[in-house]
Amino acid sequence: MSTSVRVRFAPSPTGPLHIGGLRTALYNYLFAKKNDGKFILRIEDTDQNRFVEGAENYIIESLNWAGIPYDEGPGKEGNFGPYKQSERKDIYVKYVNQLIEHGKAYYAFDTPEQLNQLRQQAEAKGEKFAYGPQTRQSLNNSLNLSKTELDERLERGDDYVIRFKTSVSRHLHLKDVIRGLIEVDTAVLDDKILFKSDGLPTYHLANIVDDHLMEITHVIRGEEWLPSLPLHVSLYEAFGWEPPKFAHLPLILKPNGKGKLSKRDGDKLGIPVFPLEWNDPKSGETSKGYREDGYLSETLVNTLALLGWNDGTDKEFYNLKELIEAFDLTRVHKGGAKFDPEKLKWFQQHYLQKAPINALVNQYKTILNQKGIEVGIPYIEHVVATIRERAIFVSDFWELSHFYFQAPETYDAKASKKAWKSGTSELMRQLYDDVISTQKPFTEEGLEQAVKKWINDHDLGFGKVMQPLRLALVGAMQGPSIFNIAAAIGQQETEQRIKAAISKFSASN
């Protein structure tokens, strides 16, 4: 048995990967890399009814986008494959038979209808039916059948499931890396189905067998699995195997209110709950994804990493490498964490500022081209460099910089009233004649000097001149330095915009 760390992320291909799942994958990845171990992807597709076309690829693409690719898994066969449970059917048969031989599991012939009835009956009495140590003697299973009766039934081809034979009453001491010691009495457990009548194992059996065979050292998974930990540990015991270490991660909760973050919550708040956009092949419904909404993967990774974990310092920004270095499973929180869209935005703003300018320029170029605007890369680069600090997404760029590409079509009403007074048109005409039309070279610095000098010479207030100038060039009281804009759009365009504003406001006055 190898002593090196091996962890797995084991999603079910039933749809897009929730960001909670992504975080589980991330923590697995970080833990593996921190310990020079292997990060394995295993597809748990033992429920063919819930199989969804494209989900597996979606999961793989999500991991790649997040920058946390797996070392072993579908398409990256290591020495422990195959990595899809549907391709491991024979293995499970062998092991479940072993359990039956040792009296740790048994055949059950009760039909779903019969069980449903029992559940309803119990519910009518305000109780809960459990197929377990207390009830199994009186049910339709091999525990209550003679050897010949059993063989007869099996030969006849009766439908059956295989259940785990839970100990009648024993105290289990379970250890969780994050939560510490957990004590459970097996008396409250039920006899979980290990093998379904369709010939496939359930999650419980398959995950134990695979984790053992794949030499998984640490099982890091969501808190929703905590209730089945006693079963899983009992299974290891029944097989005579040494269990891996377990760590159950807290849930990601909705921002306001209670409960798990759901797609519905995300829709309400305008935030995706999936890393990538997802088109559901069954419903035809499209779900938003972080990538398509313009978030950088660094944003999501950083946000998710800090949702439930921190290294004890004040550090907030981590790249993947830093996360690997700092990660410590024992510092993961126990309590669930509400997802904060505001903090997400803050991270995104940060990472947009740090993104390589080339990437931003290329993305913006695409947007501009779609608007029918064709300008050179250096010009776009100049614009992006000056406006990116006020953006959160690339999709904000247009709103923040359209005036670098087009003359204003309208003028903000409030700003117009404030900036363009009765004598303003005449003032602008003078500025135009004295400075704008004569300035050479028409650069940001040159213009700034000339305009300021002109204002001083005429003993005017800066606001009186600068504000209408901004209004004329931008159409509103916003944007970067007005001299930067004028220099960028050029002398001719600047002249035209001033003239347009003068005629517009003279007409309406």
Add this chain to the structure above:
RNA sequence: GGUCCGUUCGUCUAGGGGUUAGGACGCUAGGUUUUCAUCCUAGUAACAGGGGUUCGAAUCCCCUACGGACUACCA
């Protein structure tokens, strides 16, 4: 209902018996930017409640409340 897990500013969190309970997001106010945003500075605000243990509990124990997960031939 039962089982298990959890609970520090609005939110993410630091904190392992003695702290003015710290940081970050948000919000508010000032400053910078003769616009807007960025940025800087300051302010705001928390140990769920009750019992113990202790000279001393946010920190340890118990109870209560609240919240969550699970309770399928799903994972």
